[in-house]
Amino acid sequence: MRGMTWNHSRGHDPLVAASAAWQARTGQEILWDQRSLQDFESYPVEDLARRYDLIVIDHPHVGQVADSGCLVALDTAIDAATLAEIAAGSVGGSYESYHWKGHQWALPVDAAAQVQAWVPSRIDAPVADWTALAALAAEGRASLPLRPPHSLMSLFTLCGVAGVALAPEDDDLFPAEAARAYDLLTALAGRVDPAAYEMDPIAMFEDMARPDSRLAVVPLIYGYVSYAIAGFRPELVRFADIPALGHGPSGSTLGGTGMAVSAYASDPAGAAAFAAWVSGGAVQRDLVAPHGGQPGHADAWTADSVNAATHDFYRATRATLDRAWIRPRHHGYMAFQHAASERLNAALRAGEPADQVIAALNQLYRRAP
Numbered sequence: 001m002r003g004m005t006w007n008h009s010r011g012h013d014p015l016v017a018a019s020a021a022w023q024a025r026t027g028q029e030i031l032w033d034q035r036s037l038q039d040f041e042s043y044p045v046e047d048l049a050r051r052y053d054l055i056v057i058d059h060p061h062v063g064q065v066a067d068s069g070c071l072v073a074l075d076t077a078i079d080a081a082t083l084a085e086i087a088a089g090s091v092g093g094s095y096e097s098y099h100w101k102g103h104q105w106a107l108p109v110d111a112a113a114q115v116q117a118w119v120p121s122r123i124d125a126p127v128a129d130w131t132a133l134a135a136l137a138a139e140g141r142a143s144l145p146l147r148p149p150h151s152l153m154s155l156f157t158l159c160g161v162a163g164v165a166l167a168p169e170d171d172d173l174f175p176a177e178a179a180r181a182y183d184l185l186t187a188l189a190g191r192v193d194p195a196a197y198e199m200d201p202i203a204m205f206e207d208m209a210r211p212d213s214r215l216a217v218v219p220l221i222y223g224y225v226s227y228a229i230a231g232f233r234p235e236l237v238r239f240a241d242i243p244a245l246g247h248g249p250s251g252s253t254l255g256g257t258g259m260a261v262s263a264y265a266s267d268p269a270g271a272a273a274f275a276a277w278v279s280g281g282a283v284q285r286d287l288v289a290p291h292g293g294q295p296g297h298a299d300a301w302t303a304d305s306v307n308a309a310t311h312d313f314y315r316a317t318r319a320t321l322d323r324a325w326i327r328p329r330h331h332g333y334m335a336f337q338h339a340a341s342e343r344l345n346a347a348l349r350a351g352e353p354a355d356q357v358i359a360a361l362n363q364l365y366r367r368a369p
Contacts, residue, residue, distance in 0.1 A: 001028065001029070001030045001031075001053040001054060001265070001266065001267060001270065001271060001274075002030070002031050002032075002033065002051070002052050002053055002054075003015065003019075003030055003031070003032045003033070003052055003053060003054035003055065003056070004032070004033050004034075004035060004048050004051075004052045004054070004055050004056065005032055005033075005034055005035075005056040005257075006034060006035055006036070006056065006257070007034035007035060007036055008202060008224075008226070009226055009292050010110070010224060010225065010226050010292055010293060010294050011034070011056065011110070011257065011293075012032060012034055013291050013292045013293070014287065014288040014289075014291040014292060014293030015030075015032050015056075015109075015278070015293075016032055016291075017287060017288075017291040018278045018283065018287055018288060018291075019031075019032065019274075021287060022274055022277065022278075026270075026273075028267075028270055028274070030053075030054065030274065033052070045057055045061050045064070045065045045068075045070060045071070045260075046064075046065065046068045046070045048262075049065075049070035049071060049262040049263060049264055050070075050262075050264055052262055053261070053262055053265035053266060053267065053268075053271045054259060054260070054261060054262070054265075054271050054274065054275065055071075055259075055260045055261075055262060056109065056110075056257045056258070056259060056260070057098075057105075057106050057257065057258055057260045058255070058257060058258075059097035059098055059106070059254070059256070059258060059326070059327070059329060060327045060328070060329055060333050060334055060337065061329075061334060062097070062098055062100045062105050062106070062329045063100055063101075063329045063330040063331040063332075063333065064331045064332075064333075064334060065105060065260070066100050066101055066103065066105055066331075067331045069263060070262065070263050070264070071105050071106075071260045071261060071262065071263055072260075072261040072262070072263055072265070072268050072271075072272060073103035073104065073105065074103075074104045074105065074106070074107060074260075074261065074272060074275065074276075075103055075104045076103075077261065077268065077269065077272035078272055078273075078275075078276045082276050082280075083104060083107075083276075085280065085281065086107055086108070086276070086279050086280060086281075086297070089281050089284075089297040089298045089299055090108060090296075090297075090298070091108070091111040091296060091297070091298055091301055091318070091321050091322070092111065092113065092254060092321040092322045092323070092324045093254055093324060093326045094108035094111045094254070094256050094258075094296050094321075095107070095108055096326065097254060097256070097258070097326045097329070098258045098260075100329055105258075105260060106258025106259055106260040106275075107258055107259050107275050107276065107279035107296075108256055108257075108258050108279060108296030108297070109257060109258060109259045109278060109279055109284075109288070109293075109295075109296050110256045110257040110258075110293065110294050110295070110296050111256045111294065111295065111296040111297075111301070111321060112222050112223050112254075112255035112256040112257075112294060112321075113222070113223070113252040113253060113254050113255055113256075113317075113320055113321050113324040114153060114154065114157045114220045114221060114222055114223075114242065114252045114253050114255070114320075115220075115221065115222075115223040115239050115240065115241065115242060115252065115317040115320050115321075116217065116218065116219050116220070116221075116239065116240045116241060116242050116243060116317075117205070117208065117217065117218045117221050117223070117227070117237050117238070117239055118216060118217045118218075118237070118238055118239075118240060119208060119213075119215070119216050119217070119235055119236070119237055119238070120236065120238055121235065121236075122141065122214070122215075122216035123136075123141070123216040123217055126217065126238070126240035126241075126243075127142075127217055127219060127243045128243060128244065129243055129244065129245070130161060130184065130219070130243040130244065130245040131245070132243070133188055133217075133219055133243065134187060134188070134191060136216065136217060137188055137191035137192050138191050139214075140193065140214050140215075141214055141215065141216040141217065142188070142191075142192070142215070142216065142217050142218065142219065143192040143193060143196050143204065143215055143218055144188065144189075144192065144196060144204075144218050144219060144220050144221060145196060145199045145200050145201050145203070145204045145218075145221060146189060146192075146196045146197045146199065146345060146348070147196075147197060147198055147199050147200045147203075148338065148341030148342055148345060149337050149338065149341040150200060150201065150221075150222075150341075151185070151189075151197075151341055151344050151345050151348065152337060152340050152341040152344055153220075153222075153253040153255075154185055154220045154253075155178075155181055155182060155185055155344060156251075156253040156325060156327070157220050157242065157251060157252045157253045157325075158181035158182075158184045158185050158220075159174070159178050159181040159251060160250045160251010160252060160253075160323075160325055161181070161184070161242065161243070161244065161245045161249075161250070161251060162177075162180045162181045162184065162245060163245075163246070163247060163250075164177045164178050164180065164181055166178070166325070168327075168328040168330075171362075171365075171366050172362040172365065172366070173328070173361070173362060173365045174358045174361055174362055174365075176355070176358065178358050179354035179355055179358055180354075182354040182357055182358060183354050184245075185348070186348060186351070186354075188219075189348045190348075190351070197345060197349070201221050201222045201224060202224070204218060204221060205221075205224055205227050205233075205237060206233070208227075208235070208237055209227055209232075209233035209234060209235045209236075209237055210233075210234065210235065211234045211235055213235070219242060219243050220242060220252075222255045223239050223294070223313065223317055224294070225239075225292075225293075225294040225310050225313045225314075226292055228310045228311045228313040229292070229309065229310055229311075230311075236311070238311050238312075238313075238316070239313050239316050239317050240316050240317065241316070241317060241319050241320045242320050248319065248323065249319050249320040249323060250323045251323070251324070251325045252320045252321075252323070252324045252325065253324065253325055253327060254321075254324040254325060254326050254327065256294075256296060257296075258296075259274075259275040259278060259279060260275070261275055279296065279297065280297065281297045281298070281299030281300070282299065284296060284297035284299060284300045285297070285299045285300040285303050285306060288300065289303070289306045289309075290309070300314070301314040301315075301318060301321075302314070302315075331369070332368040332369040333368065335368050335369060336364055336365055336368035339364050339368075340361050340364050340365070343357075343360055343361065343364060344357065344361065347360070
């Protein structure tokens with residue numbers, strides 16, 4: 001069989017290790033190809049399904065792929081007890097995020113949300129209060145990735161930080177109160193190095209981990225456990241819950257990845273069996289985590305051994321993950337995400353007023369197919 005994942009050690013190395021163990025158990029070989037983070041966030045899953053048996057996907061694609069019929073509904077291929085164990089170990093809404101129209105379209109193999117990253121050699125502690133960030137950004141010591149779609153992800157998260165509820169089922173995704181979140185984003189984006197508009201999380205972590213970098217904290221960024229492992233890069237990055245604004249770390253935009261099975265797979269039953277096995281608690285804790293993965297199962301997130309190897313990456317961010325927000329997943333959302341990210345960045349660069357931008361984003365949401 002062949003699988004497709006994304007080209008970072010976190011997304012590739014644990015699957016190679018798991019596939020080697022699977023072959024030793026079953027005799028079945030699985031070879032993995034990789035695509036860029038940008039492709040991972042935008043490339044049509046339907047095209048991949050015609051070329052690969054196993055596909056690592058992002059949950060906002062679920063509505064589109066469910067309608068296309070290109071994936072196996074895993075609840076029809078995996079027994080209920082096995083699915084229940086994986087669901088019980090879900091970190092936040094990771095398992096739920098792949099459930100759509102009564103079926104389970106992928107299983108979480110990686111759990112993530114926007115969290116806070118900080119460098120202990122440059123700042124004494126993570127930032128607890130959002131209001132402390134302006135001064136750090138003005139000094140060049142704070143930033144956030146603004147390359148699409150990450151600017152939009154930060155707007156979503158800041159709605160949660162500001163206590164603003166989004167409405168995926170309504171015609172307008174953003175209520176008028178979302179203007180407060182936009183103002184928070186504008187205030188920070190206006191102070192950071194403009195290079196942030198060309199940076200995704202990986203690029204920002206690579207910059208942050210350079211010995212000569214001044215960057216001390218990134219308040220909203222998808223967590224990458226690799227950078228919390230000593231020796232991965234010259235400078236160690238640690239992680240924490242997102243800064244609060246009057247209440248706890250609520251509303252961070254959920255990320256992570258799920259393992260899906262192509263409807264065109266040469267051996268759908270074998271592919272589904274691997275997906276279930278690699279998503280289980282024991283494999284996630286004992287195989288995925290030690291090989292640089294970022295597990296999707298709580299058995300790994302609570303393990304002393306896993307946290308000791310990652311400077312408490314998991315315990316330090318769990319509250320943010322457990323209270324994260326699941327993006328819309330209907331067919332048409334991905335087109336909105338792309339268009340809205342571009343529109344938001346144009347607004348941030350131009351300093352457009354909040355009410356005008358929120359109205360424009362809602363108009364794009366209504367127009368999405």
